[in-house]
Amino acid sequence: MAESTVSMKLLIDKRGKRVVFAEAGKDCVDFLFSILSLPVATIIRLLREEGMDGSLxxxxxxxxxxNDDYIEPDKKKDFYLKPVSSSSLPLLALEAASSTGNNSYRCNYCSHYIDPNAQVVSGDGSLVKGVVTYMVMDDLEIKPMSTISSITLLNDFNVKYVGALKEKVVHLGMDEALELLKISLQSKNVLTELFC
Structure with a gap:
């Protein structure tokens, strides 16, 4: 099975060696927002082999x-170590809602996943509408893209010459998704550190 990927188009300031912003579609923005639904234990499990800092x-x-001898008889360690995420997006959704042994159910009529502790999530994992192109800032702030916002941003970054800008299409697979997650916990220049 091929690895799932999402892509975005970066606008890079070659002189400042930084990402000004990225242009992203619905699938990429859905993935970025899905990071917010990951339980802390899932983030730790994903990043500890990468060398996660801190005490968590x-x-x-x-x-x-x-040892299980110290755990209450009606409790399971996996409830804390491998919590179920409400995300059904492919890149970081390691605990799929359709797997056995969790408390999520799939509706046979509308293909929605129902978790008693979460909102109803569309069967395809969608959150944002697809009729819009989104602007993703270097610090992962996301907003609908507009020409005026783009021009204002170039002015804010003191970009005087269009020739100083370069376009680069990047793809996020599992490796890049893990690195993005790790950098986002440590930096406000996530896209620059990941792709420049």
Missing amino acids: PNLYKSLENL
């Missing part, structure tokens, strides 16, 4: 290594 990996490992 130690907390995760402590529970993982704790």
Whole structure:
């Protein structure tokens, strides 16, 4: 099976060596917003092999290594270590809502996933409308794209010459998605650090 990817088009200031903004479609924006639905334990599990900073990996490992003799009989460690995400988007949705053993159900009539603890999520994982192109800033601020906003942004970045700009299409697969997640926890220049 081929790896799922999403893409965006970067506008790069060659002189400042930074991403001014990215142009992204619905699939990419849905993926970026889906990061917000990931439980902390899932983020730790995704990033600990990459070398996640801070103390949360130690907390995760402590529970993982704790003998079941110390756990209440009606409790399961996996409830905390592998929580179910409400996201059904492919890149980071490791705990698919249709897998067995969780509390999510798929409606046979409308293909929606129903989680008793979450909102109803469209069967295809959609959040934003697809009739719009979105502007993704270097710090992951997202808004609908407009010509006026783009020109204002170039002025804010003090870009005087269009020749100083370069366009670059990038693709986010699982490796890039993990790196984006890691950088976003540490930096406000996520796209620049990831792609420049």
